[in-house]
Amino acid sequence: MHTEAKDEMRDKILEAALKRFTHYGASKTTMNEIADDLHCSKASLYYYFPDKKAMHLAVLERIAESYFQQMEKEAAQVKSASKALYNIIDLRKDFISKFCRLEIFQILQDNSALFLEEKKKAKQREFNIHTEIIKAGIVSGEFKVKDPAQTAELLVLATMGLRFSVPDHIREDMDMDEEMMDQVIEKQKQLLDIFIKGIKA
Amino acid sequence: MHTEAKDEMRDKILEAALKRFTHYGASKTTMNEIADDLHCSKASLYYYFPDKKAMHLAVLERIAESYFQQMEKEAAQVKSASKALYNIIDLRKDFISKFCRLEIFQILQDNSALFLEEKKKAKQREFNIHTEIIKAGIVSGEFKVKDPAQTAELLVLATMGLRFSVPDHIREDMDMDEEMMDQVIEKQKQLLDIFIKGIKA
DNA sequence: ATTTTGACCTTGAAACTAAAAAAGTCAAAA
DNA sequence: TTTTGACTTTTTTAGTTTCAAGGTCAAAAT
Structure with a gap:
């Protein structure tokens, strides 16, 4: 069927783009270079993607998908809800270390409706994963929480926020050296320590 | 004495600058307009300030000083450490609402050594105030915390971070509408709820 | 019918430029 | 010691050109 071949070529393009x-x-990557x-x-390329931005977005989605799948796996096979939350911090670190090299942000950092939409969906997915972990923690008797969804959202936002408040300067393109990143991770884990105590059964 | 008159003029200049x-x-304010x-x-003006940036910095320091004094007052007369922490969230809101109108950030947002220095000192002062409140909470038996300074830093960073993670877009100049601001405050208070539970004695 | 392409058009980001505005200086005056 | 008018220097702005990169399309290839 025609769509299979088409999808295959689409994948090849995304792969080449990701490599560049x-x-x-x-x-610094042009459409000509990818071609x-x-x-x-x-x-x-324009037969498979309406424009450059759509391609960039597709590349980002591709990476994000593998990130979320790892997170969801972590959430599914959770034996300790607390442990799962700690593990996710490390997962997130790996993801950010990887995709920040793409400099894909500067290019998508217009607040186009499409990009904001994807961002919002990603945020929601991350909220949902955390909600499930917290719910699992309630079931297992680890946590006692009234509104798991609200609590999960808060945890994610607070954790993410540290990436901006810990560094002395703020740049949206979020280039961080390894050292800065480690400081953020440390603070995120410290916060998680207290957060978990705060929702303990 | 000569320095008194000089300080008085300095104050007048800062007042005029603040008004503008x-x-x-x-x-959008020029030195000529202030003059x-x-x-x-x-x-x-150049007799009292070495350059424009120094003047801007002095204006900012002036506002910050009144903010910190309010905070320190709150910290000093604390009857409930928890209550003090909640009150500080509101104080901070008022401060940000006020000084974000000055657009003084775009102008100081170079990462000049001097500005970063002041920023760092301000951060430290805010940490110290929170540390004192937490220590007071320990003394009164409200809290049980190993390292009050570390805990205070974490609380401040996490709270501040929400200002960046709650909005969907991030702009350093931090112009927020009232609605956005209220959402941030709400999340800050929710986080404080859990944080306090997490450090309860 | 679907996919590919060379040739072509359009757009936007640098790279200059000139003019204006604002920053900053200083010797003399108050 | 403080103030200032007249001055120089620097930065910003706006206009222009240019060129690389984005994007289109009719025709060719599969």
Whole structure:
């Protein structure tokens, strides 16, 4: 069927784009370069993606998907809700370390409706995963929480917020050196310590 | 004595500058305009301040000082440590609502050594105030905390971080509408609820 | 029918430039 | 010691050009 081949080519494009992005950064990568890597014409790319932004978004979605799947796996096979929450902090670190190299943010950092939409959906998915973990913690008797969804949202927001408040300067493109990142992770775990005590049964 | 008169003029300048900043924004205010408001020459301003940035910094320090004094007052007369922490959230809101209008950030948002220095000192002062409150809470038997300074820092960072993670977009100039601000405050208070439970004796 | 492409058009980000505005200086005056 | 007018220097703004990169399309290839 035609759509299979089409999807395959789409994947090849995303793969090539991802390779370029990780090596040179998204902002320094042109459509022509990606096309050349694939030994095809630039016009072909536009047969699979309406425009450059859509392609960037697709690359981001691809990485995000694997991130969320890892998180969901962690949430599903949870034996200790607390442990799952700690593990997610490490997962998130790996994800951010990986995708911040793509410099894909500078390029998507317009507040286009489409991008905000995706961002919102991703946020919601992260909330949901945390909600499930907290619910599991309630069932197992670890936690005592009135509104798991609200509590999960709060935890995610507070944790994410530390990425901005811990560094002395704030740049949306969020380039952090390893050292800064480690400081953030440390604070996130400290906060989680107290947060967990705060919702203990 | 000569320094008294000099300080008085300095104050007048800062007052005039503040007035302009609140009305038109710091970035739209020129040294000439401030001088004209004071019916003096621009050169006079340079007798009291080495340059424009120093003046902006002095204005900011002036506002910050009153903010910290309110906070310190709150910390000193604390009967309930928890209550003090809640009150500080409201104090901070008022402060931010006020000084964000000055647009003084865009202008100081270079990462000049001097500005970062002041920022760091302000952060430290806020940490110290919170540390004192938490220590008071320990003394009164409200809290049980191993390292009050670390805990205070964490609380401040987590609270501040919500200002960045709650909104969907992040802008350093931190212009927020009232509605956004209220959402942040709400999350800050929710977090404080759990945080306090997490450090309860 | 679907996919690919070369040739072409359009757009937006740098790279200059000139003019204006604002920052900053200083010797002399108050 | 403080103030200032007249001055120089720096920064911002607006206008222009240019060119690389984004994007389109009719025709060709599969």
